[in-house]
Amino acid sequence: MNDNGQTTGPGRGVPGVAQLLLVRHGESEGNVAATLAHETGAHVIPVPARDADVELSDTGREQALALGRLLAGFPDESRAAVWSSPYLRARQTAELAVTTGGWQTPVLVDERLRDRELGILDMLTSLGVEARLPEEAERRRWLGKFYYRPPGGESWADVALRLRSLLTDLDRRHPGQSVMLVCHDAVILLIRYILEGLTERELLDIAAASSILNASVSRFVRPDGTGPWQLESFNMADHLMSEGVPVTQHSGDANVQPR
Numbered sequence: 001m002n003d004n005g006q007t008t009g010p011g012r013g014v015p016g017v018a019q020l021l022l023v024r025h026g027e028s029e030g031n032v033a034a035t036l037a038h039e040t041g042a043h044v045i046p047v048p049a050r051d052a053d054v055e056l057s058d059t060g061r062e063q064a065l066a067l068g069r070l071l072a073g074f075p076d077e078s079r080a081a082v083w084s085s086p087y088l089r090a091r092q093t094a095e096l097a098v099t100t101g102g103w104q105t106p107v108l109v110d111e112r113l114r115d116r117e118l119g120i121l122d123m124l125t126s127l128g129v130e131a132r133l134p135e136e137a138e139r140r141r142w143l144g145k146f147y148y149r150p151p152g153g154e155s156w157a158d159v160a161l162r163l164r165s166l167l168t169d170l171d172r173r174h175p176g177q178s179v180m181l182v183c184h185d186a187v188i189l190l191i192r193y194i195l196e197g198l199t200e201r202e203l204l205d206i207a208a209a210s211s212i213l214n215a216s217v218s219r220f221v222r223p224d225g226t227g228p229w230q231l232e233s234f235n236m237a238d239h240l241m242s243e244g245v246p247v248t249q250h251s252g253d254a255n256v257q258p259r
Contacts, residue, residue, distance in 0.1 A: 015225025016171030019178040020195075021080070022188045022218040023067065023097075026060030028089040031214070031250035034125070043128030051115065051122065056092045062245045063215035064093040068100025070217070070239035078103045080178035083170070085113035085187070093215065094182040107182075112166040115184040119153025144258030145207065146200045156203075160190045167194065176225045185212035185251060195220055195229040204257050211251035213237045 030047045037045040084094040094107045130137045140148045149155035193203045219232040
């Protein structure tokens, strides 16, 4: 890691990962339920299972298959390492995409890629938090999204800590290789934060302006596996649009800056 906090490989002059593909999972049943709850002013999101066990929606499966057809167009990458969040919606996305794309690689699962844990706020909409936990709602507004940690849950800063560990391990295990990570919207944003050496405000400005699309692809490169990362593309979903597959965006609260 260099003085700017950017990953540069496991040691001075030793190459690490050369390309990172960051993929958000396809639309999940939880995404659909959360959007409907917000639109109807509900306090509770009627998710069909615990967060780790929420499956892809039918649209999410279509998106994962379209992602796989995109991967099939890159035969040189067919042996890239593929890592996934352990949450079912991410694993389903990774497995469908890799199988459809004909990539000759297993899907490796790592809990450090899991979604941010919401603790006491789990299953509550923003209105639900305001109505049922007004002190937490005020604390969240005061601290902002990066440092606010709900009781029993994680802040974005907490997630960044586990992701720094993961990125270091990827450099050791896959020097000079391409790696695809199938994960969640907050995780993708926080990997940007780490790789680009962003400030809290820069990260939250991106979060406020960008909704990470389901099954979208973001790409970081550093051809020699050393030095600073370059963001080549962000939040791309052309592979969905070109096939007429619905492009969906399900994001959290856009009020992210401390107030």
